[in-house]
Amino acid sequence: MEKLKIAMQTKGRLNEDSMQLIRESGIDLAVGRRKLVSEAGNFPMEALFLRDDDIxxxxxxxxxxxGIVGENEMLEKGENVVIAKRLGFSKCRLSLAIPKSMEYSGTAFFNGKKIATSYPNILQKFLDEHNIKAEIHVITGSVEIAPGIGLADAIFDIVSSGSTLVSNRLKEVEVVIHSEAVLISKPNLSQEKQEILDELIFRMESVQRAEGKKYILLNTPNEKIQEVASLLPGMKSPTVVPLAKEGWSSMHSVIAENDFWEVIGKLKKAGAEGILVIPIEKMIF
Ligand SMILES: Nc1ncnc2c1ncn2[C@@H]1O[C@H](COP(=O)(O)OP(=O)(O)OP(=O)(O)O)[C@@H](O)[C@H]1O
Ligand SMILES: O=P(O)(O)OC[C@H]1O[C@H](OP(=O)(O)OP(=O)(O)O)[C@H](O)[C@@H]1O
Ligand SMILES: [Mg+2]
Known part of the structure; x- marks a missing residue:
């Protein structure tokens, strides 16, 4: 049987979340510090561990x-690949930043300036679209120190919380792209490999759908079922099971973790008792 070969980052920002998603999808990948190829024990898949730039x-x-890679890296490399699934982790943006002390009046600021970046292609495209002539200075890391050491007037790099910019006395002035981790694929996979990929995506979606969701069980007097149900949107409608205790029922449903505390207060007010909230591992519709 054919195996789907998946390229993943060896170490770094994407590695942990990628490995966790694969593991939660029920795929058993052995990993060792120096093991750069790993075959799954229970799924037709083989992982190749690489630097993200090469994916x-x-x-x-x-x-x-x-492969699993940041959308920023995919766009920068401009290779012939397609996004099979957006993965929702490693969210960040690629932005232009300048020293905090400088006035900024718009993109024309960058005319004649020197900009340090590890993403020259995305930057060049942005500059061309805005009719700006600037010099691009490529460096592979610690981009934020460039203005402070006189290497460049501005930078174009990854921003997430913005704290690296603040620490280096820079301010974000233009957001050029938003990025997240993506599962990329070769455009035309063999039918057999496409089927394995479809199964992988199905599993990932089941895992991600369950994220941030909780299973809730509670007891309620029968006359309160309608009111309690209106507070529990659930997957379709809540399950209602009679209790041995006359006039009472148990209700089961799914709630978003974010709505949790607000809903619990309302449920108690409506007369719900014995509320249990349980984690959900996977959700399949
Ligand atoms: N601060 C951040 N917050 C969120 N996502 C980030 C952040 N920094 C980077 N990323 C995302 O994670 C990807 C990998 O970042 P990382 O810093 O591990 O790359 P790297 O140093 O180039 O790794 P490698 O050694 O594999 O070349 C980036 O391309 C980006 O998509
Ligand atoms: O806006 P922030 O939350 O500060 O994140 C942005 C920083 O995060 C990344 O670096 P990372 O911390 O991964 O270090 P690196 O230099 O090893 O890539 C990126 O290159 C930025 O420097
Ligand atoms: Mg890299």
């Missing part, structure tokens, strides 16, 4: 069939 090309060349 788009590895997929485009067909050395791997799919």
């Amino acid at each position: 788009p090309q590895t997929v485009a060349d067909g050395v791997a069939d799919v």
Whole structure:
């Protein structure tokens, strides 16, 4: 049987969440510090561990069939790959930033300036679209120190909380792209590999759907069922099971963790008792 080859980051920002998603999808991947290829024990998949910069090309060349990489890296490399699924983690943006002390009046600021970045292609495209002539200075890391040491006038780099910019006395002035981790694929997989990929995506979706959701069980007097049900949107409608105690029922449903405390107060007011909230591992519709 064919195996789907997946390229993943060896270590770094994407590694942990990628491994966790694969593991929660029920795929058993052995990992060792120096093990750069790993075969899944219970799923037709093989993982290749690489630097994130190399993942788009590895997929485009067909050395791997799919890969998990930041959308920013995928766009920068411009390889022939497609997004099979957006993964929702490693969210960040690529922004232009300038020293805090400088006045900013718009993109024309960058005319004649020197901009340090690890993303020259995305930056060049933005500059061209805005008719700006600037010099791009490529550095592979610690981009934020460039203005402070006189290497550049501005930077174009990853921003998430913004604290790296603050620590380096910079301010974000233009957001160029938003990014998150994506599952990329070669455009035309063999039918057999496409089927494995579809199964992988199905599993990932079941895991992600359950994220931030809780299973809730509670007891309520029968005359309060309607009122309590209106507070529990559930997957379709809540399950209602009679209790041995005359006139009472048990209700089961799903709630979003974010709504939890607000809903609990309302449920108690409506007469609900014995409320249990339980984690959900997977949700399949
Ligand atoms: N602060 C952040 N918050 C959220 N996501 C981030 C952040 N920094 C980076 N990312 C995302 O994670 C990806 C990988 O970042 P990381 O810093 O691990 O890359 P790297 O140092 O180039 O790793 P490698 O050694 O594999 O080349 C980035 O391309 C980006 O999509
Ligand atoms: O807006 P913030 O939340 O501060 O995040 C942005 C920083 O995060 C990343 O670096 P990372 O911490 O991964 O270090 P690196 O230099 O090793 O990539 C990125 O290169 C930025 O420097
Ligand atoms: Mg890298």
